[in-house]
Amino acid sequence: MKLYNYWRSSSSYRVRLALHYKQLAYEYVPVSLIKGEQHQEPHRAKSPAGYVPVLEVEERGVIAHVSQSIAIFEYLEERYPERPLLPRSFVQRGHVRALAELVNSGIQPFHNLSTLNHVKSIGGDEKKWAAxxxxxxxxxxxxxxxxxxxxxxFGDTFSWADCCLLPQLFGARRFGGNVDAFPLLTRVEQTCLELPFVKAARPEAQPDAQP
Ligand SMILES: N[C@@H](CCC(=O)N[C@@H](CS)C(=O)NCC(=O)O)C(=O)O
Structure with a gap:
């Protein structure tokens, strides 16, 4: 597997967490959002929408590209059910998906690079908007x-909810959000940051990380 991603992208960080938790080997392929590589070939051929992350997989000799972090979670969960990132009960799975969506559709799109560029271009204060x-x-x-x-x-097992939480808190700090106002979220974050597989997935540990 290859993961086309960017060290500081929160959706990329989500997928790295899932891959490391499941102990799946992958090749790290950096796509620089700062240089605009997401909008250029060859990345556009893999993600016509111009986003990271994209997971490249090979099934029965055919190479395929799966985009959107939650769709990648679903692919990984179905393809590699060992070390599950969703609970067993259907209701609990619904709860975990809801927590993940609060981040995926309720927060991240508002501070995505192209969203902030647009807010700025129409005269808005993109920092206030994101915060x-x-x-x-x-x-x-x-x-x-x-x-x-x-x-x-969610409960006592690492799940998709944590895969979305950690990158969102990382992003919140970047954009000047006050994360100390959220004691439960930061308590869970502190626990997670001690885990070796989390350390391996963190933005600072990636080959394209900048100081
Ligand atoms: N909902 C998508 C979001 C993908 C996304 O927004 N990726 C951002 C980085 S976190 C991106 O590639 N932005 C590039 C741009 O806006 O030009 C996912 O979960 O993968």
Whole structure:
């Protein structure tokens, strides 16, 4: 497998967490969002929408490209069910998916690079814009997670919810969000950051990381 990704992209970080948790080997292929490589060939052929991450897989001799981090989670879960990242019960799976979506559709799109560039181009304050949606989204996540949190964001097993939480807190700090206002989220984060597979997936540990 190859992962086309960028060290600081939160959706890329989600997928690295899933791959490292499942102990799946992959080749790291950097795509620089700062240089605009996501919009150029050869990346466009793999992601017509111009996004990272993209997971390249080979099934029965055919190479395929799976994009969108949640779709990649689904692919990995079905293809490699060992070391699951979803609970067994259908209701619990629904709860974990809901936590992941609070981040995936409720926060990250608002601070995506192309969103911020557009806000700026129409005269908006992109930093204030991002901070607003991050604070609002993390408050919703903190509230919703309370009912079922354990050692991790959902129960006592690492899940998709944690794969989305860690990159979102990393992103929140980048954009000046006040993460200390969310004691449950930061407590789970501290626990996760001690785990060796998390350390391996962190942005700072990637080959294209910048100081
Ligand atoms: N919902 C998508 C989001 C993909 C996405 O927004 N990727 C960002 C980086 S986190 C990107 O490639 N942005 C490039 C751009 O906006 O030009 C996912 O979960 O993979």
């Amino acid at each position: 607003h949606f991050i604070d609002q989204g993390l408050a919703a996540l903190e509230k919703q997670a309370k009912a079922h949190a354990g050692v991790f964001l």
